[in-house]
Amino acid sequence: xxxxxxxxxxxxxxxxxxxxxxxxxxxxxxxxxxxxxxxxxxxxxxxxxxxxxxxxxxxxxxxxxxxxxxxxxxxxxxxxxxxxxxxxxxxxxxxxxxxxxxxxxxxxxxxxxxxxxxxxxxxxxxxxxxxxxxxxxxxxxxxxxxxxxxxxxxxxxxxxxxxxxxxxxxxxxxxxxxxxxxxxxxxxxxxxxxxxxxxxxxxxxxxxxxxxxxxxxxxxxxxxxxxxxxxxxxxxxxxxxxxxxxxxxxxxxxxxxxxxxxxxxxxxxxxxxxxxxxxxxxxxxxxxxxxxxxxxxxxxxxxxxxxxxxxxxxxxxxxxxxxxxxxxxxxxxxxxxxxxxxxxxxxxxxxxxxxxxxxxxxxxxxxxxxxxxxxxxxxxxxxxxxxxxxxxxxxxxxxxxxx
Amino acid sequence: xxxxxxxxxxxxxxxxxxxxxxxxxxxxxxxxxxxxxxxxxxxxxxxxxxxxxxxxxxxxxxxxxxxxxxxxxxxxxxxxxxxxxxxxxxxxxxxxxxxxxxxxxxxxxxxxxxxxxxxxxxxxxxxxxxxxxxxxxxxxxxxxxxxxxxxxxxxxxxxxxxxxxxxxxxxxxxxxxxxxxxxxxxxxxxxxxxxxxxxxxxxxxxxxxxxxxxxxxxxxxxxxxxxxxxxxxxxxxxxxxxxxxxxxxxxxxxxxxxxxxxxxxxxxxxxxxxxxxxxxxxxxxxxxxxxxxxxxxxxxxxxxxxxxxxxxxxxxxxxxxxxxxxxxxxxxxxxxxxxxxxxxxxxxxxxxxxxxxxxxxxxxxxxxxxxxxxxxxxxxxxxxxxxxxxxxxxxxxxxxxxx
Numbered sequence: 001x002x003x004x005x006x007x008x009x010x011x012x013x014x015x016x017x018x019x020x021x022x023x024x025x026x027x028x029x030x031x032x033x034x035x036x037x038x039x040x041x042x043x044x045x046x047x048x049x050x051x052x053x054x055x056x057x058x059x060x061x062x063x064x065x066x067x068x069x070x071x072x073x074x075x076x077x078x079x080x081x082x083x084x085x086x087x088x089x090x091x092x093x094x095x096x097x098x099x100x101x102x103x104x105x106x107x108x109x110x111x112x113x114x115x116x117x118x119x120x121x122x123x124x125x126x127x128x129x130x131x132x133x134x135x136x137x138x139x140x141x142x143x144x145x146x147x148x149x150x151x152x153x154x155x156x157x158x159x160x161x162x163x164x165x166x167x168x169x170x171x172x173x174x175x176x177x178x179x180x181x182x183x184x185x186x187x188x189x190x191x192x193x194x195x196x197x198x199x200x201x202x203x204x205x206x207x208x209x210x211x212x213x214x215x216x217x218x219x220x221x222x223x224x225x226x227x228x229x230x231x232x233x234x235x236x237x238x239x240x241x242x243x244x245x246x247x248x249x250x251x252x253x254x255x256x257x258x259x260x261x262x263x264x265x266x267x268x269x270x271x272x273x274x275x276x277x278x279x280x281x282x283x284x285x286x287x288x289x290x291x292x293x294x295x296x297x298x299x300x301x302x303x304x305x306x307x308x309x310x311x312x313x314x315x316x317x318x319x320x321x322x323x324x325x326x327x328x329x330x331x332x333x334x335x336x337x338x339x340x341x342x343x344x345x346x347x348x349x350x351x352x353x354x355x356x357x358x359x360x361x362x363x364x365x366x367x368x369x370x371x372x373x374x375x376x377x378x379x380x381x382x383x384x385x386x387x388x389x390x391x392x393x394x395x396x397x398x399x400x401x402x403x
Numbered sequence: 404x405x406x407x408x409x410x411x412x413x414x415x416x417x418x419x420x421x422x423x424x425x426x427x428x429x430x431x432x433x434x435x436x437x438x439x440x441x442x443x444x445x446x447x448x449x450x451x452x453x454x455x456x457x458x459x460x461x462x463x464x465x466x467x468x469x470x471x472x473x474x475x476x477x478x479x480x481x482x483x484x485x486x487x488x489x490x491x492x493x494x495x496x497x498x499x500x501x502x503x504x505x506x507x508x509x510x511x512x513x514x515x516x517x518x519x520x521x522x523x524x525x526x527x528x529x530x531x532x533x534x535x536x537x538x539x540x541x542x543x544x545x546x547x548x549x550x551x552x553x554x555x556x557x558x559x560x561x562x563x564x565x566x567x568x569x570x571x572x573x574x575x576x577x578x579x580x581x582x583x584x585x586x587x588x589x590x591x592x593x594x595x596x597x598x599x600x601x602x603x604x605x606x607x608x609x610x611x612x613x614x615x616x617x618x619x620x621x622x623x624x625x626x627x628x629x630x631x632x633x634x635x636x637x638x639x640x641x642x643x644x645x646x647x648x649x650x651x652x653x654x655x656x657x658x659x660x661x662x663x664x665x666x667x668x669x670x671x672x673x674x675x676x677x678x679x680x681x682x683x684x685x686x687x688x689x690x691x692x693x694x695x696x697x698x699x700x701x702x703x704x705x706x707x708x709x710x711x712x713x714x715x716x717x718x719x720x721x722x723x724x725x726x727x728x729x730x731x732x733x734x735x736x737x738x739x740x741x742x743x744x745x746x747x748x749x750x751x752x753x754x755x756x757x758x759x760x761x762x763x764x765x766x767x768x769x770x771x772x773x774x775x776x777x778x779x780x781x782x783x784x785x786x787x788x789x790x791x792x793x794x795x796x797x798x799x800x801x802x803x804x805x806x
Binding site: 016019020050053054056057058060061062064065066068069071072073075076078079080082083084086087093094096099120143144145 | 419422423453456457459460461463464465467468469471472474475476478479481482483485486487489490496497499502523546547548
């Protein structure tokens, strides 16, 4: 007998019909002789609707009370899913985050899981119950409710899988798995059978919104085998694990990330400590910097260019302007940019991946502004309007349709 | 410094504007130097909407999962009210039923409060917080959520007031207090300044839907002084306590209850044990019988007539028909009836109350079908279409407008 953890997002349980669909997936898994723990998010737009309600009353509400409000969303969805499973005639029990043993720190709205106390979960599984757990939520040492932040239900599912040593953690979404590129945009984008944790992490970071990053990190740390699959079409999905079969592919995927702003500091004095000051300041404000490029000094001055999330662009400019007493001509922010990346563990042993990418971009006339590489990824920053064309060209170069 | 418990129903917190209104009532009470604990129900139609959602998925959902679903309603309203109070700049914390210490039995959907463990409540009050508590809910020994049944938020408020020895428990509603009759229907209906627990209990039982009966019983038992008042108009309400000032009134109120059916068993053999069988059967099925009238035997037969809640009428007929093997002519159910009552602790020392009531009904041509009396109440069963006219006539007889 296996223990399977299944996670369903908000769109998978958006209405009564979809809740019944999930109930049938869950009970089919149970019928096959498995123990099943199910993690669910709030239905459809419930969380957004609740945030809207809160804003109407107090846009500056405390995070504690926001968490009290939002955790009601999953509470409703676990109860409804349990009722659907009762209707199908199977033994079931729903548990809130705290009932399922989720102990977190007190960082309301972005809490970290400290432990999952599995006594209750185990007791319910011993009773042969299908156990429905509210994702995204836990309880802190003051016995107050907390939330894990957006995408936290993935993390809840992986944490349960890790704590119970589950055989597999299935993350159901509205896509059929992880693709080599966005299948709605790139002709010939292929679903991957397997992918490594590291590759998945790079893809997630680069804007493929299939899995929450923290959940992949946790899966890697505790060696939880993940499967990303569709709640609407019952076909095998993509397995995420430590070592993936190569499938004769050099790269796993090509991604586009438009949530980028490029900040350039121009012609500042070439004295020691500037970079330290700049990036120290940004780090102190919690702004993550991605690609960094520093020009060679000339005439006693140099340029520093870096990328941040688009929302952080203006704030970064303001911070650095004040820090270095710059004028408007010395620092600019460009949000008309996008990052295109190829990801694949295979590329580190294959020389020429970078040049193959640059060639593909050159052939379709895309200008490269910045380049960053790691062991399993090459990213380029380009004009945003070129991005879709760039992804198509790079995908065609590495993953030709007929292969 | 006093400790005040305030309870607001669903209509008082139905939208953002009303939530802000409640926040201002609460903070005004706090500003006057009082400790304040606030009990709130779910917003507006939330509970009904959730029940609808559940029915769509599974009309026979377990009560445990229904309670899991419904308790989310108050969770949302306490968070929103806390946010509104934060906006006004006062220290506040919201607590779920279980966080506020509500321990109940495991009778899901109709749980009884076993204890209120007040440690957390006291801690928050010591910190000078306004404490917002989710009404209607608690937790059982399995650490599962329970609800107290409809109107349970009143009971939650009284239980907190009793446990903390509060100076007063204010129940805010959409009426200004307890009236001698329904003020929307009876010209000259007057708001009472004070009323006893027993009178309030009779009025509640008789259809004046101001206070939940269990909450009044609990208030009487623990001697909690209640005040029924309006959340929309800031004027003094009606105080409910052990001994009320008489206000020169013989009766406290005149009520109409249309939730009645009259069942008549006609010409059955006048043998011993019939009444025992009939009412034993109904009791076993959980059907409450109100007024009972048995005719004197004649020709070896007798008639038995009684009233039940309207919903129980047909079931009662079916049960007794089978029990006594009756035909359709021997048992009839009439739902075209209503019960009109006068209530007042004063009447037991004033002879002639009954005859004054009957005279008033006679003068407006209302026929009396059945009569029941207790120490503080006289009820008559009449045709439903006569009921409003009857209430007006009786009210005028006992509580003339110019008094």
